[in-house]
Amino acid sequence: MKVSERAFEKLEILADAAKYDVSCASSGSKRQNKDKGLGNASNGICHAYTEDGRCVSLLKILLTNHCIFDCAYCVSRKSNDIKRAAFTVEEVVDLTISFYRRNYIEGLFLSSGIFYNADYTMERLVRIAKKLRLEENFNGYIHLKAIPGASEELLKEAGLYADRLSVNVEMPTETGLKLVAPDKSHKDVIEPMKYLKKEIIGFKEEKKIIKSTPTFAPAGQSTQMVIGATGESDMEILGMANYFYKKMSLRRVYYSGYVPISTDNRLPAIGTPVPMIRENRLYQADWLVRLYGFNVNELVGFDLPNLDLEIDPKLGWALRNLHQFPVDVNTADLALIKRIPGIGLLSAQKIISARKFKNLQPEDLQKMGVAYNRAKFFLAKSSPFALHKDYTSEQIRQQILTLQNSKYVANFSPQMALF
Template sequence: MNDNIIHKLVTLADSAKYDVSCSSSGVARNSKSGTIGSTSSWGICHTFTEDGRCVSLLKIMLTNYCMYDCAYCINRKSNDIKRAAFSVKELVELTLEFYKRNYIEGLFLSSGIIKNPDHTMEKMIRVIKDLRTVHSYNGYIHMKSIPGASRELVVQAGLYADRLSVNIEIPTEKNLKFLAPEKDHKSVFRPMKFIEQGVIEYKEEKNKSKFTPRFTPAGQSTQMIIGATNETDKDILQTSSLLYLQSSMKRVYYSGFIPVNAYDNRLPVLHQSPLVRENRLYQADWLMRFYQFSAEEIIDDNNPNLDLEVDPKLSWALRHPEIFPIDINKAEYRTILRVPGIGIKSAKIIINARRFGSLDMYQLKKIGVIMKRAQYFIICKDAINQTINEITPRKVREILLKKKKTKNPNQISLAFPL
């Protein structure tokens, strides 16, 4: 590998590090004779950046030259930074060489916008098309779709990429226009709709012919920057909730704002990325996707922002003591899911196990229920604990926060809420 390629690699990998919408899950394509790579969900290589983001390698930009001047972006055209651009051939060869050396298991490709969105998309599509058709690369590919790109190019990209993403970046149109005057939500939502339509059409054609080419089998994702503007968590989660109504939308990523352009007075002055808030949003997102919560239940007009001290599920339970305690041996699955300390797996086991007899505290603990949290919200066969209504929500909160601080006073929990 010559020095010129190394220089481009260092520059463009560094420029891509702030885009976190690169999950490599959701698709399975086994290795075939005569092809290179596999997309088995456990075989994709990940790494963690210094600020805690999980990224998928090779995570690279085609170029960090950009015609836009977004206030929050390190690659904005007015920044005096090192610039570089790969040719299509260089990036294809780099990806293959890294894969053959077992450095990577997949490719995440994004780019600055050069000339216009369609021109940029055409060059990116040439990279992934060459990998698939010329070099028989069978591994995972996630490509960033460019806002404003035409339907024809988005559809073409979907034939070669496992996942496409179009980043919203700023949750509301007003604030997006304030920080990125050249952009608007229409240019973002249009390619999202193209992807959604492509997925639907593929499913219909697949029913007619098994030889129908795959179209973004891992769906699409997007990213919102958190803390660069004044949106509440309610604004953010309502936007996410609407996005999840699209069957092809698999993940919404939340990226804590990092002040890379501190000189721009449109941006807030932060000493560090708001990672705790970012974590709470991921937990709330998890509740919407897997725990049957709606955005309106997690947050409302009286509580427009998530509680940073406790996870969203516990916060909701403390605000609704009238629902508790529930009888663990009689409650329906959806209600059991809402008990702090009970996860999806444990809730399903409870539903199956209680058919053979009433469950007690010991059995719940063996199932996997976190009793130090759940005990205040349930009653069961031998329950002797005081519930939330007997010792008040405020006292329960104090007890659980005290236990958390006693266990590890310096630790921020990154786990999803149970």
Template sequence: MERIEEKLRILADAAKYDVSCSSSGSKRKNTGGIGDASASGICHTYTEDGRCVSLLKILLTNYCIYDCAFCVSRKSNDVQRAAFTVEEVVDLTMNFYRRNYIEGLFLSSGIFKDADYTMERLLRIVKKLRLEQQYNGYIHLKTIPGASKELILEAGLYVDRMSINLEMPTEAGLKLVAPEKNHQSVREPLQFVNEKIQALQGDQKVIKHKPLFVPAGQSTQMVIGATPESDLEIMNVADEYYKNYNLKRVYYSGYIPINNDNKNLSQIGTRPPLIRENRLYQTDWLLRFYGFKLDEILNPGFTDLDLDIDPKLSWALRNPQFFPVDINTADYPAIIRIPGIGRQSAMKIIQARKFGVLREFQLKKMGIAYNRARFFMVCADTAFSRGSLQMHQVKHHILKGGNSKFQSLPAANQLSLF
């Protein structure tokens, strides 16, 4: 028992560097066994270091034949090593699940011996959980780059989400810190798993009971800040992977330096600011849910995101010709581009317009960030006139939280903004 606890301490600690563990999207139901990936709701509780505490998040082993400079499990790192057996992972998962400690399993691994040897063990774990233990809880499996197609496809029948890490955003960055690896070994499994998912969706029309195959889709993760890619390069890669492989999520994980004197790591000794990760996630969100094209937010003339303001505000300040947006006549895609107005508020605005024209006091009651949005919109009672207030002044006012000298002026577009 002590031995298992020791392994758990080592292998759960080693797994905490992987942030790609959110678990929404699975439709797996309880079919007479234990657990229910959808009914349990799988709450996403993240600790400060990025761990999702509702999942048992572990590595099968932190032994690894590779020496990726950014990774705590690299073979040259002087850390305590451990490896679970297949049965130990199955027992732990079942015990923790029964005691209500967890709502699912997030399983990853270092690579011992070779990719197939490791993948075959991961497959045995998920198969045993589903077939022998009748476990219907959530499973997120990290697949092993370079593992054979057959093993990965078979694992897809038993897991909810699959992911495979890109590690560094670009091939050039990857070569700097992990010369033995390449992005092709990530692209291939993403491609054939995606093809299989699409094929099964097509079969749904003709086959009533099609097998579940990776029902919560695929994701990937990039380490940010270890190598010198710009935000434009990072988001270009994310955009391409979303489009080509139909990914559910791309995760951006700030590099955490651990016992490393590798001179190829650009951020050696320091961690990139957390706000950079946040800005990348916000950009990711704008691309997926707000109708922005990547080159609107980042382009060769603007390669890195502002850290002091969010990317939607940054875009708005660089595109004054788009504003002001008339709240009473604009369509939904234009309204969600107004800084301070999110998708829910935009829907409320569209609904409320059916009952009459909207005035400023009504907007203020709708939960929008009015002190930000006011600079970019007009309502029925906004006396708009163009004038001399420049965008850098708008930015100053917003960053001051409404306490700047401009606050005394009555309303955004009255202030002769654009």
């Protein structure tokens, strides 16, 4: 399949414009190849690195960077003087199949600016997914942006062909959104989210009864919040994310630090981007809420509206709640063990399994992947792990920071700090 030179020129423009949308991980779909089709969508495909270290890729593009809106934070806003382009349906299909056959990609992430209206844009996104599935027999991963304001009929059709759908809320609060995008509202995002949630649940229930029922957005839905363009606190950001998880059953909320791209008195000055560590801390807090059993109000609150940038939120909680410690890992339940700094999900499960056969020693924990130099401050004196001296919260903080800065400063990762 030959792709035209003009399509490659558009690709350069529209791939660059798509880089600001970070909500493109694809875990959760298990679409299987059939009838000698192309590709499989499986857990771990994303536009980054998987948890096991594999680098995988999606073709991540906009259908067009033309847009009828003038959102101050967006590079594609209508008042911005940039080079514009738009793919045809056939060009996107040809690029996807061509790149897949060359082993460049494992799937497609397709978003778009809004030209003419929501339905006009959404209809073209759906046509691309439908053409890939039905005409090209493509079974790889497809993530489509669900356009706020599009009809329910188009959203339903999108869910039949895409693995994941996402409706971006953009700003964490309505006040912030109105400041930088006065033509938009959170209601425009919440309504399609509600509809997609209903359809996802409905199709799953129907499939239990009728096995031939097609899958509907098997990887669920996600959203993105831009961080730092307006003045929301981490408490407001995580509160909104928690609402999406509980009320909309979202698979993921993505946090995108605002990148200054224009001079506008409503936005931070050019040259003052959001520090990446703030994104990392929000993701760590997000993982604690989704996977570790924490409540948002345990991590942030009116007396602590923003996460500590120096230490991860799990350690921060532990230092504020030393009365919960020390903990004996040989007797404590799983929920409490998961809250010990230095112990991750997998390590906690290994501890529960291994202690049935022996009284665990420090070397056992280290073999399980526990960050012992972090965890030791929170382990019970009745266990063989405890230090012989009690430390204050500030002393523990400084010792861990010293170790962290000396040992991991060159290759520090947020995942490491969360354990």
